[in-house]
Amino acid sequence: MLIDDDPRTMAQGMKRLGISVAAILGVAVIGLTGLISMSRLLDHDALRDAVETQIRTVTGLDFVADGRIDVSVFPGSYVSFHDVRIKGGDADAPALSVEALTANLRLFPLLMQRFQIADVMLLHPHIRVRRAADGRSNWTPFMETIARNMKPGADNPLSFSEIRIQNGELSYEDGDGRISENLHGIDLSLAWPSISRSFAATGQFDWRGERVDGSISLGDFLAALSGERSGLKIKVASPRLKFAFDGTVANPVSLIMEGTLSADSTSLREALRWIGQPPPGSGGFDRFSLKARASVIGSSVALTNVNIEIDGNVAEGVMTYANNGRQTLQATLAAGTLDFTPYVKTIRLLASGARDWNRQLFDLRALSATDLDMRLSAAKVIVGSTRLGKTALGANLRNGSLALSIGEAQIYDGVAKGSFAISHAEEAADVKAQFQLIDVDLQACVSDLFGTGRLSGRGNLNVSLEARGSSPYGLAQSLDGTAVLNGHDGAISGFNVEQLLKRLERRPLSGGGSFRSGKTPFDKLNVTLNFDDGVAVATDVRVEGPAARLTLTGTASVPSRDYDLKGTASLTSAAGADNFELPFVVQGPWDDPLVFPDPESLIRRSKASAPLLDAVRDRRARDAVRSVIERLTDHKPVPEAAVPDAASGSGTSHSN
Structure with a gap:
């Protein structure tokens, strides 16, 4: 820019600028004076009627104002209707009632005696939605009216761009009363489709004690109202759960949605409680995330390309969810490593720091919440200190009965197959277990299952048990069934039968202090137990080793976890030789029993x-x-x- 420093030129410019400023001020004064005069001379009834007509024309909805009507032109240009309700439906419980509906007017059209609404604000509206069994609701006639009013060719030259909701409430109920929800403190901004066909709403609301940020947008509002396909985006964010959907929606007969779904939470357990679902068990279900391709038809949701993470466990597959009077979840998932420790660590069979069974009552309410049908495979499974290799699991929960099946699992360097079932019967649990362990490491197996590591070798274990009780102790008292163990090429630690028998053969009264040290190797081990009301009866217990043999009879109490057994130990010798046999007794707790020879037989031997x-x-x-x-x-x-x-x-x- 060139600046002319000629004093005469500058003086002329200042003069022209002063004239321009004066002109602007003059126009403003005239406009302000006109507004003040207009506020006095304006036909308020005509303004009110024009606003009512325009709202009815734009939305297709008719309303009634039972309270006063305020009209202002200056300093604010608006018409405010009090105690407003929408016409139609139940007059005592209208679909929409508003404490105050305020239509803000555009200024310049108002100067020319034309009344155009810039935006509408609803103060403390109460929205009631009642959905019938056929899918229609009390809002269906209004949606149809809005759709007809927005169709191309409709006589609707006017529009406004925004509807704001301040401190609103929404109540929803379905036809059979299964679902009833209330939203409070609704503060939303609705971008009404004026120039484009899109619709968007953004804001906040309170639900179940949490403040929620939410937004929804429709690519074609008219198509959505007419039940035709439209783009749909939803985002919901709260302290407990975040949810997003990006896809399409249609409603020809029932709701149909297709798109990408994502959800995540720092605590799935707390999120489930928040949305009204009882979380299963008392452990785990913390960090959670889900991404999938979703297809929604009515109350059924099908998820494909699922990527789900719970407590660090990541799996992929497909899932379906339905709520037709009862919630049903089906899933087929595959994972690399699964750690079930968080879900079972709170299940204590034994009382903490004691040898007694835990007497705390079971909480089986989670069994009645949802029906479940799941297929799960993993390359590695961790349950506490137990490690499983390639595993295929099945879980079926229906009508309060849970059935778990193991198609095949690599465990204890062998293979496991079996099933486990638990059902809720009054205040007790009915439990049934059938499983086979084939060619497993006996030391690891027996240590995990029975809490003792005195047995080594390899073998097979077949178990069929059932019990009923309200606590682990109650199950132990009622335990029935059978258990058969066949082992080979191992040893029993805690005593050396061969060494002891040879010494006692020479000196029967030399003492048995070393009877609880060393180990007894075996070639074959056979154990058959029959359980009856918590008492295990040893019907066939035989240990055959290279230098000694053992046989046992007697009982073991499951509730008190102790032995009361009698046996005979003998040295293996050539055919026809006079074998030395020693009766002995096993008594005491499972984890530290007393094993001692029969004193009378020693005296007679001497x-x-x-x-x-x-x-x-x-x-x-x-x-x-x-x-x-x-x-x-x-x-x-x-x-x-x-x-x-x-x-x-x-x-x-x-x-x-």
Whole structure:
């Protein structure tokens, strides 16, 4: 720009600028004066009628104002209707009632005595939606009216660009009363389709105690109202859950949506509680994300190309969800590694820090919430300290009964197959389990299943059990069924039968202190147990080793977790040889039982002490017996009271 520094030129420019400013101020004063005059001379009834007509023309809706009507031209240009309700439907519970409906007017058309609405604001509106079983609602006639009014060729030259909702409420109910929802504190801005055919709403609302940000946009509002296909975008964000959909929507007979769906939450458990779904169990279900291609028809949702992540577990596949009076979820998913530890770590069979079973009552309410049909495969599965290789699982939950099936799982260096079922019967759980473990590592298997690591080798385990109870302890008390274990090429740790028998064969009263050390190898192991009301009866227990054999009979209590068994140990010798056999007893808790030889058999085996069993019946031989026992056992003199009384038939056993 060139600046002319000629004083005369500058003076002329300032003069012209002053004239321009004065002209603008003059026009403003005239316009302001005109507005003030117009506010006094304007026909308020005509303005009110014009606004009512324009709202009716643009939306196709007719309304009634039962309260006062405020009209203002200056300083604000608006018409405000109080206690407004939409005409039609239930007059006592209208589809839409508004505390105040304010239509803001465009200024310049108003100066020319033309009334055009710039935007509409609804203060504290109450929107009621009642959906019938056939899919129609109390809003269906109004939507049809709006659609007819917006069709090309309709006599609708006017429009306004925005409808704002401030502090609104929305109540929704379906026909059979299964769903009832209320939204409060609704603050929305609705971009009404004026120039283009699109529609958008953006804002916030309160739902179930959370403030939610939301937006929705329709590519073709008229098509959507008419049930035809239209583009649809939805975004919802709250502190508990984020949700987005981008696709299309149509409603020829029932709702149809197709597009991309995504959802994520920092805690799926809290998100489920928020939306009114009881979360399963009491562990896990924290970090969650889902992405999929969604197809919605009515109340059914089909998801393909699913990528789902829960608690760090990632899986892919397909899912379907339906809510036809009862929620049903079906899924077929594949994963690399699955860690089920978060979901089972709160299930404690044993009381914390004790050997007793947990007596806390089961919470089985989650079994009645949803029907489930799931197929799941994984290259690796982790359950606490247990590691499984390639695994195929099936889960079916229906009418409160859960059935789990294992098609095949690599576990304990072997293969597992079986099923597990649990059903809710009154306040108790009915449990049934059938499974096979084929060619597994017995040490890892028995340690996981029974809490003892005394057995090693390889073998097969077949189990068929059932029980009923309201707690783990109750299940232990009612346990029925069978368990069969066949093992080979292993050992039983805690005692060395061969070493012990050889020593006792030479010196029967030499003591059994080392009976609880070492290990007993075996070539074959056979165990058959029958369970009846929590008591396991050993019907066939045989251990055959290269140097010794063992047989056992007796019982094991599942509720008290202890043994009461009797057995016989013998050395393996050549055919026709006189085998040395030793009866023994196993008593005490499962994890640390006492194993000791039968004292009477040791005394009878000793040539020096065998006559004592007969002699102790003679009171006159008591002193001689005491002297012999002292010499054999190297014990101090036995008190008179400890010597067996032949009359009473009682006896005292010693460790040697």
